[in-house]
Amino acid sequence: MAKKGGKPMARPMGRSGGVPMGGGQAGMMKQIQQLQEDMAKAQEALATETVEVTSGGGAVTVTMNGHQKLVALKIDPEALSPEDVETLQDMIVSAVNQAVDKSQELAEQRMKGLTGGLNIPGLF
DSSP states (O other): OOEETTEEOOOOBOTTSSSBSSHHHHHHHHHHHHHHHHHHHHHHHHTTOEEEEEETTTTEEEEEETTSOEEEEEEOGGGOOTTOHHHHHHHHHHHHHHHHHHHHHHHHHHHHHHHTTOOOTTOO
């Protein structure tokens, strides 16, 4: 620190008021760029990671990827009954909704690993 009249003077700060000007900003930019690259790789990986949910005791099975896209829907032929279509529809809706929730949890876990648990609005 420089001294003025025998008293220490503070170093000039950046516009944010908390980060010293100079090398700190370049280092922070590198960290941000690395985080962006890591997040893009995680997003790509989520496209191939899947979750599977069953409903109705295994009558309906839904597979969804980490981007909340339905990948597969399997219906046990024994669950097909022309007299009770409503039950099958309910099982499908239930399985899809559970798969969406599970897929969102997967994506959130992968991203939190990159952000150190920071809650970044719009990220998840």
